[in-house]
Amino acid sequence: MWDSNGVEVLSSANRDIEFLALTSNDEFVLKRSLNSGNGTEKPILIQLDEPYEKFKSTSTLTLVDREGSNYVIEKTNIEMLIVATGKKKVYSISNGKLPLISMVGQRLQFTVLKPDGKPLDPVSYVAKRVKEEAIKLHLDVDIVKGLTEKNEPIIEQNIKLHDCACGRDITLDDLKALAVGSTKHLSKFIAPINDSFKIYKIDKCIQKAYFISQTFLETGEYKYLEERVSAEYEKNNYGGYKGRGLIQLTWKDNYIAYGKFKGEDFTGVNRVKISSPKYAVDSAAWFWRKGKARDLNELALKNDLIGVSAIINGGFNHFDNDNHGGRENRKAYLLRAFKILKVGNCKIIDQSLLSSLDDFKLENSIVNDMVGEVFGWGLWHDPEYKKIGCTKSLSEARKGYARFIELSKNQKFKPPKRYGYTQERAEVLARRKLSG
Numbered sequence: 255m256w257d258s259n260g261v262e263v264l265s266s267a268n269r270d271i272e273f274l275a276l277t278s279n280d281e282f283v284l285k286r287s288l289n290s291g292n293g294t295e296k297p298i299l300i301q302l303d304e305p306y307e308k309f310k311s312t313s314t315l316t317l318v319d320r321e322g323s324n325y326v327i328e329k330t331n332i333e334m335l336i337v338a339t340g341k342k343k344v345y346s347i348s349n350g351k352l353p354l355i356s357m358v359g360q361r362l363q364f365t366v367l368k369p370d371g372k373p374l375d376p377v378s379y380v381a382k383r384v385k386e387e388a389i390k391l392h393l394d395v396d397i398v399k400g401l402t403e404k405n406e407p408i409i410e411q412n413i414k415l416h417d418c419a420c421g422r423d424i425t426l427d428d429l430k431a432l433a434v435g436s437t438k439h440l441s442k443f444i445a446p447i448n449d450s451f452k453i454y455k456i457d458k459c460i461q462k463a464y465f466i467s468q469t470f471l472e473t474g475e476y477k478y479l480e481e482r483v484s485a486e487y488e489k490n491n492y493g494g495y496k497g498r499g500l501i502q503l504t505w506k507d508n509y510i511a512y513g514k515f516k517g518e519d520f521t522g523v524n525r526v527k528i529s530s531p532k533y534a535v536d537s538a539a540w541f542w543r544k545g546k547a548r549d550l551n552e553l554a555l556k557n558d559l560i561g562v563s564a565i566i567n568g569g570f571n572h573f574d575n576d577n578h579g580g581r582e583n584r585k586a587y588l589l590r591a592f593k594i595l596k597v598g599n600c601k602i603i604d605q606s607l608l609s610s611l612d613d614f615k616l617e618n619s620i621v622n623d624m625v626g627e628v629f630g631w632g633l634w635h636d637p638e639y640k641k642i643g644c645t646k647s648l649s650e651a652r653k654g655y656a657r658f659i660e661l662s663k664n665q666k667f668k669p670p671k672r673y674g675y676t677q678e679r680a681e682v683l684a685r686r687k688l689s690g
């Protein structure tokens with residue numbers, strides 16, 4: 255307790271009076287003590303020769319994370335320890351800032367408590383007479399980058415209480431663990447992936463798992479950053495703009511739309527830039543969020559593998575079956591990515607998903623309401639249909655055909671022919687399969 259003009263010093267058991275001096279380092283040091291031999295617990299008042307106000311320091315503590323971003327989390331408890339007395343006080347703050355009045359030279363120690371009550375490493379603080387604008391406490395905390403900026407929604411559980419990939423960057427080891435083939439070329443993708451994940455907010459572990467597994471499948475594990483056709487073929491078949499990037503950006507319109515978003519030119523000779531690792535990843539992340547009517551990030555968050563696959567592929571090629579030992583299809587890549595990124599431990603995503611992360615049902619997918627794709631689900635599963643990509647199953651095929659007949663009453667194919675079938679012929683096929 256501070257008097258307007260004095261400093262209260264609690265004497266220790268064998269000191270009656272302490273003479274404190276304020277050093278040039280703004281610390282009080284014990285210069286001399288009188289010892290009566292008996293000691294006393296009674297506080298002794300020491301008069302200051304200057305008004306107390308001059309020794310008072312007003313500051314604002316700002317919590318920042320390991321990377322210097324403001325750390326704004328609802329109800330963060332901070333324990334303040336006055337080192338000299340051992341007194342502790344707990345403050346609860348919600349805006350990442352703590353107004354602080356302390357005594358010049360007073361040693362304080364702040365400990366941020368995680369939501370589970372466990373303390374982070376304490377941070378020491380001594381108030382100086384030189385006015386400091388704001389004091390930043392750098393905390394040993396991982397937070398999901400970009401989500402704690404001004405005007406962004408506050409998320410509550412972004413402290414790393416768990417070990418999924420929500421709060422961390424993708425590493426080379428992650429990609430190596432996911433790969434079936436050679437991994438020598440993968441290191442140059444790490445920086446672009448983590449940069450793009452921040453720009454496009456592909457930041458939940460499950461979204462990262464979806465993006466990487468689908469793009470791995472599309473590009474032979476990042477070996478092929480552009481469609482393997484000749485310049486002449488490109489000119490004659492794609493108007494000069496063949497597929498480039500991890501999710502192949504194709505046709506001039508799309509190159510222009512992406513360039514408009516980036517504020518860069520990807521037309522003419524510049525179109526080949528999309529085949530460099532940086533833009534191959536970035537254009538795919540752009541497509542992921544903005545390239546189609548559906549935001550693939552949202553479908554990933556619902557664990558809708560059927561929907562994500564159908565939108566990227568147009569059908570169900572390489573869905574859950576392949577000719578390479580079963581490890582190189584969309585489902586196999588995804589389930590491995592789930593393990594590598596520890597999605598099963600996630601505390602942020604919808605917790606009801608966690609018990610059935612490997613269970614993908616047509617009726618739970620967006621595809622169940624898409625007339626063309628639901629017909630595709632029938633075709634790809636149909637044991638009589640030769641296309642490779644889905645494990646053949648007459649019951650799954652019938653599920654798709656039945657739903658197609660239902661939707662076909664009110665929805666039209668876009669474009670008018672899907673997988674080689676007009677809607678009329680598709681209906682004939684579906685009815686025959688359902689009656690057989």
Ligand SMILES: [Zn+2]
Nearest residue numbers: 418420459600
């Ligand atoms: Zn997670």
